Amino acid sequence: MTDTLQIHIDRADGSLQRLIGLVERRGFHIDAMSLSDEGAMRRVQLQVRGRDAGRCTENLGRQIDKLIGATRVGCAPAPFAYRDSVAA
Amino acid sequence: MTAATALKPAPAAAPRSGARLLVSTLERLGVDVVFGYPGGAIMPVYDALTGSGLKHILVRHEQGAAFAADAWARATGKVGVCMATSGPGATNLITGIANAMMDSVPMVCITGNVATHLMGTDAFQEIDILGVTLPIVKHSWVVRDPADVPAVIEEAFHVARSGRPGPVLVDLPKDVQVGLTSEDFGFHYPNETTPVDHAAIAEAEQLIRAAERPLIYIGGGVKIAGAVQALRDFAGQTGIPSVSTLNALGSVRTDAPGFLGMLGMHGTKAANEAVQESDLLIVFGARFDDRATGKLNEFAPHAKVVHFDIDPAEIGKLRAVHVPVIGDLTAGIEALNARVAGAPLSIEPWIVRSTSNARRNAFRYDAPGEGVYAPALLNELSRTAGDSFVAACDVGQHQMWVAQHCEFSRPEAHLTSGGLGAMGYGLPAGLGAKMADPEAHVVTVSGDGSFMMNIQELATLRRYGVALKIVLLDNSSLGLVRQWQELFFAENYSEVDLSDNPDFVAVAQAFGIEAFMIDRRDQVTDGIARLLAAPGPCLMHVLIDPRENVWPLVPPGKSNAEMMHDTRFEGDM
Ligand SMILES: Cc1ncc(C[n+]2csc(CCOP(=O)(O)OP(=O)(O)O)c2C)c(N)n1
Numbered sequence: 001m002t003d004t005l006q007i008h009i010d011r012a013d014g015s016l017q018r019l020i021g022l023v024e025r026r027g028f029h030i031d032a033m034s035l036s037d038e039g040a041m042r043r044v045q046l047q048v049r050g051r052d053a054g055r056c057t058e059n060l061g062r063q064i065d066k067l068i069g070a071t072r073v074g075c076a077p078a079p080f081a082y083r084d085s086v087a088a
Numbered sequence: 089m090t091a092a093t094a095l096k097p098a099p100a101a102a103p104r105s106g107a108r109l110l111v112s113t114l115e116r117l118g119v120d121v122v123f124g125y126p127g128g129a130i131m132p133v134y135d136a137l138t139g140s141g142l143k144h145i146l147v148r149h150e151q152g153a154a155f156a157a158d159a160w161a162r163a164t165g166k167v168g169v170c171m172a173t174s175g176p177g178a179t180n181l182i183t184g185i186a187n188a189m190m191d192s193v194p195m196v197c198i199t200g201n202v203a204t205h206l207m208g209t210d211a212f213q214e215i216d217i218l219g220v221t222l223p224i225v226k227h228s229w230v231v232r233d234p235a236d237v238p239a240v241i242e243e244a245f246h247v248a249r250s251g252r253p254g255p256v257l258v259d260l261p262k263d264v265q266v267g268l269t270s271e272d273f274g275f276h277y278p279n280e281t282t283p284v285d286h287a288a289i290a291e292a293e294q295l296i297r298a299a300e301r302p303l304i305y306i307g308g309g310v311k312i313a314g315a316v317q318a319l320r321d322f323a324g325q326t327g328i329p330s331v332s333t334l335n336a337l338g339s340v341r342t343d344a345p346g347f348l349g350m351l352g353m354h355g356t357k358a359a360n361e362a363v364q365e366s367d368l369l370i371v372f373g374a375r376f377d378d379r380a381t382g383k384l385n386e387f388a389p390h391a392k393v394v395h396f397d398i399d400p401a402e403i404g405k406l407r408a409v410h411v412p413v414i415g416d417l418t419a420g421i422e423a424l425n426a427r428v429a430g431a432p433l434s435i436e437p438w439i440v441r442s443t444s445n446a447r448r449n450a451f452r453y454d455a456p457g458e459g460v461y462a463p464a465l466l467n468e469l470s471r472t473a474g475d476s477f478v479a480a481c482d483v484g485q486h487q488m489w490v491a492q493h494c495e496f497s498r499p500e501a502h503l504t505s506g507g508l509g510a511m512g513y514g515l516p517a518g519l520g521a522k523m524a525d526p527e528a529h530v531v532t533v534s535g536d537g538s539f540m541m542n543i544q545e546l547a548t549l550r551r552y553g554v555a556l557k558i559v560l561l562d563n564s565s566l567g568l569v570r571q572w573q574e575l576f577f578a579e580n581y582s583e584v585d586l587s588d589n590p591d592f593v594a595v596a597q598a599f600g601i602e603a604f605m606i607d608r609r610d611q612v613t614d615g616i617a618r619l620l621a622a623p624g625p626c627l628m629h630v631l632i633d634p635r636e637n638v639w640p641l642v643p644p645g646k647s648n649a650e651m652m653h654d655t656r657f658e659g660d661m
C-alpha cells in the first residue's frame with residue numbers, strides 16, 4: 001500500500017532529517033520525495049510504503065503531527081504529483 | 089503548537105553574553121537545580137554560573153547528570169535540567185536522554201558545542217549531537233545567535249513539559265555563548281488544553297455500563313497528567329478492579345482493594361488473568377508496551393478498549409481501540425467520574441472473582457532456607473519506611489522484585505527505568521530524588537551489575553551530603569540475564585558471572601560512605617532499621633542466593649496466559 005503525505009515543515013536545524021528519520025524509524029520506505037518552497041516553510045511530499053502489513057499510514061501521520069515545526073496538510077493514496085519539485 | 093506571545097524586552101542594560109542570558113533565563117524560569125559536568129565547549133556557561141541563583145550539582149559522569157535530572161523531574165513534577173560539554177560530554181548524556189524519552193519525562197539538556205564556523209569540520213570534540221539525538225528527543229535546537237538564547241530556552245521548557253512530556257536538547261556553540269547581545273525577549277506560552285470530548289466520554293460510559301468484566305489498565309500517563317486523584321475516585325466509586333504497568337505502580341495504592349498488581353512479563357497471576365478474562369479494558373495513559381502485553385494478538389482477547397491518552401499517536405498504535413478519548417487525562421477522567429457517579433455498576437461477581445484470585449495467589453515470603461530472601465526483605469523495607477518510602481531502582485531481577493513486593497502509596501514513590509531498562513539508573517536517580525524530596529525515605533535498590541555502572545556517583549552523594557540509602561542485592565551475577573540463560577538458553581551461563589566483585593562495603597567506605605553487609609535472614613530487620621536510621625548516605629550490602637529467580641514469568645514471545653511459576657510454592661512446602 002502506497003500513500004502520499006504532504007507536509008509543511010520549517011527550516012530549522014535538522015527538520016528534514018527529523019522528518020525522514022521518523023518515517024524510516026516507524027517502519028516505512030520512502031519511494032519518492034519532493035521539496036518545494038512555500039514562503040517561510042518548505043512543502044514536502046513523501047510517497048511512503050509500510051515495510052510490513054502492520055504499518056498504517058494514519059499512524060505515521062499522527063507521529064508526524066507531533067513533530068514540532070511540521071504540519072501534515074494532506075494524506076492521499078498515491079499517485080505522486082511532482083509539483084515544481086526538486087528530485088529527492 | 090500554540091503561538092507564543094512575545095513579552096516586551098526586559099530593560100536591556102549592558103550587552104550580555106549568550107552564556108549569561110542562558111543562566112538568567114533559567115533563573116527566570118524558576119530552575120533551582122542543574123546537574124552537569126563542565127568541559128571546554130561549555131566553559132562560558134560554567135563561568136556565568138558563579139554567583140547565580142542556580143545550584144549546580146557536579147556529578148562524576150554525564151550519564152549520572154541525565155539520570156539525576158530525570159529522577160528530579162519525576163519526583164518534583166518539574167522540568168529536570170542537565171548540561172554537558174560537546175563531544176564526549178554530550179554523548180555521555182545519550183542513555184539518559186533516551187530514558188527520559190521512553191518514559192515521557194520532561195527534561196532540558198544543554199550541551200556546549202564548538203563554534204559555529206567550526207561545526208562540520210571534525211573540530212576537536214565536535215559531535216553533531218543534534219543529529220545523534222534526533223530519534224530520542226521530543227525536539228532540539230542549535231542556537232546560532234546569542235539574542236535567541238532566552239526565546240529558545242523558554243520554548244525548550246514549554247515543549248518539554250507540554251502535551252506528552254519529553255526530553256529536549258539545546259545545543260549552544262561556543263561563539264554563541266560568548267557573543268554579546270542587548271536583546272532579551274521573554275515569551276509567554278499559554279496552557280494548551282484540549283477540550284474534553286464529551287461524546288467520547290458518553291460512549292465510554294456506555295461500554296462501561298454494558299461490560300460484565302471491565303478492568304482498568306493504568307499507565308505512566310496518569311502520574312504525568314496529575315490524574316492520580318481522579319483515577320482513585322474512578323476506581324473507588326465504580327469498584328472496577330485495576331492493573332498497572334511498571335511505571336504506574338502507586339497510582340492507586342498498591343494495598344487498595346481492587347488493585348490486582350502489575351501486569352505483564354513479571355506481573356501477578358491475578359493481574360494477567362484478569363486482563364485475559366476482561367471484556368473491557370479502560371486504558372489510562374498506557375502504551376501497550378510488549379513487556380506489559382506479552383504476545384500482542386493474544387492480549388486481552390475478549391476485550392473492547394477505551395483508551396484515554398494525551399498523545400493521539402498512541403491511539404491504535406498497537407491495538408485497535410473502540411473509544412479513544414484524546415486529551416488531558418485529569419479532565420477526561422473527571423468527566424467520566426461525573427457520569428458514573430450515583431449509578432453503581434453491577435459487576436459484583438467479577439469483583440469478587442478477581443480479588444479473590446489476587447488473595448489466593450498473593451506472593452509468599454516463607455521461602456525455605458536461612459539466606460536472605462530478597463522479596464521478603466524488600467516487602468519489609470517498604471512497610472518499615474511507610475508512606476514516605478521512595479524506591480529508585482536499577483535494572484534486573486531486583487527491579488522486578490521491587491515492583492512486585494514493595495508497597496507504594498503514590499506513583500512518585502517508584503522511580504524506575506521502565507521503557508529503556510537502563511542499568512545504572514538507580515544510584516543517580518536516587519541522588520536526584522533525595523535532593524528533590526529530602527524528607528522522604530529514598531532508597532536506591534540496585535544489583536551488583538547495575539551498581540557498578542554508575543558507582544562513581546557515590547562521590548556525589550558524599551560531596552553534597554545526600555542521605556540516600558542504598559540496598560545492594562548482590563547475587564554475584566547479572567541475575568536477570570543468568571535467569572534467562574537458565575530458562576531459555578539451556579543453562580549456558582555465558583558471561584554473567586560477577587563472583588570477583590569488589591568488596592562493596594570497602595568501596596563505599598573509601599568514598600566516605602557508611603556501609604555494612606548482611607547475609608542472613610535474621611539480620612534483615614536490624615539491617616533495615618540501621619539503614620533507615622543512618623543520618624547520612626548509607627549502603628547495605630546484601631548477599632543473596634545467586635540461584636534465586638523472579639517469578640512469575642511470561643516467557644518471551646508467549647501470551648500473558650502462559651506464566652511460569654515458582655515450583656517451591658506449589659502444593660505444600
Ligand atoms: C545498560 C544496560 N546494559 C545491559 C542491560 C541488559 N541487562 C538487563 S538486566 C541485566 C543484569 C542486571 O544485573 P544486576 O544489576 O546484577 O541485577 P540482578 O538481575 O542480578 O538483580 C542486564 C545485563 C541493560 N538492561 N542495561
